[in-house]
Amino acid sequence: MANIITLKNVNKIYGAAVKTQVLFDANLSFEEGSFNSIIGQSGSGKTTLLNIIGTLDKPTSGEVYINNQRTDSMNKNALAALRNKTMGFIFQFHYLLPEFTAIENVLIPYMMNNPKPPKEIIERAKELMNMVGIYKVKDNLASNMSGGQQQRTAIARALINNPKIILADEPTGNLDSEGTENVYNILRDINKKLNTTFVIITHDQRIAEKTDRIIEIKDGKINTDTNIENKF
Numbered sequence: 001m002a003n004i005i006t007l008k009n010v011n012k013i014y015g016a017a018v019k020t021q022v023l024f025d026a027n028l029s030f031e032e033g034s035f036n037s038i039i040g041q042s043g044s045g046k047t048t049l050l051n052i053i054g055t056l057d058k059p060t061s062g063e064v065y066i067n068n069q070r071t072d073s074m075n076k077n078a079l080a081a082l083r084n085k086t087m088g089f090i091f092q093f094h095y096l097l098p099e100f101t102a103i104e105n106v107l108i109p110y111m112m113n114n115p116k117p118p119k120e121i122i123e124r125a126k127e128l129m130n131m132v133g134i135y136k137v138k139d140n141l142a143s144n145m146s147g148g149q150q151q152r153t154a155i156a157r158a159l160i161n162n163p164k165i166i167l168a169d170e171p172t173g174n175l176d177s178e179g180t181e182n183v184y185n186i187l188r189d190i191n192k193k194l195n196t197t198f199v200i201i202t203h204d205q206r207i208a209e210k211t212d213r214i215i216e217i218k219d220g221k222i223n224t225d226t227n228i229e230n231k232f
Helices: 046-053 076-086 102-111 119-131 147-159 177-194
Strands: 003-014 020-031 035-039 061-066 087-091 165-169 197-201 213-218 221-227
Touching: 003 046, 003 197, 020 046, 020 197, 020 221, 035 046, 035 177, 046 061, 046 165, 046 197, 076 087, 087 147, 102 119, 102 147, 119 147, 119 177, 147 177, 165 177, 177 197
Parallel strands: 035 197, 035 213, 087 165, 165 197
Antiparallel strands: 003 020, 003 061, 213 221
16 A cells, blocks of 8 residues: 655754754654554654644654645645645544534535535535434534534544545543443444544553554654554
8 A cells, every 4th residue: 555644854843942852853654544543651742743744733844745745845725725635633622613513513624615515415424424323413513412422523524525534633532431442443444444544642552552553652753663463
């Protein structure tokens, strides 16, 4: 499989008067359709790494390629277009709009460029909600759903534009053990059915060990990079 994400000698330094280096010469690549986790202690640089992959932040130096396009030299508009077309994001906090229904929240990324979604996109939203097990609450306001239902809605929202890449930052951080297992199973199922590439930041070692590859970041450097013989 070809690489869909490549980082070459990526460094990140914050601050002007007082400089703090967060990433040191990161070299990484991810194959299309792979299912990966990034682990590390708080402050290790893993979220910064994910933000650079997701084009939410730029490296101080180095090169970043997403879907064969170099992103570190792109302007803001080009980056926004690439993100909306190529990537979906899942965060620890679902960031749903409480005054919108579940299905309206799912449609938001599409509606950013197309205020009136056509019938086929609405049907896709329903299919995604069915896939993640929340079809029955599609018309509920976000504020009238459980935490697990809200996170599943966020997963469906991340998928609405059919992205090739899903970046997830602690997607199960606010869920109990049963909810964590359910969300993991949903993500893995999406990975297999849609060949979506996943890069997941997690503090949960059990989740990390169920991915196909574990990358450990320590003090801003890639400490270990391990392929897992997954039996789950």
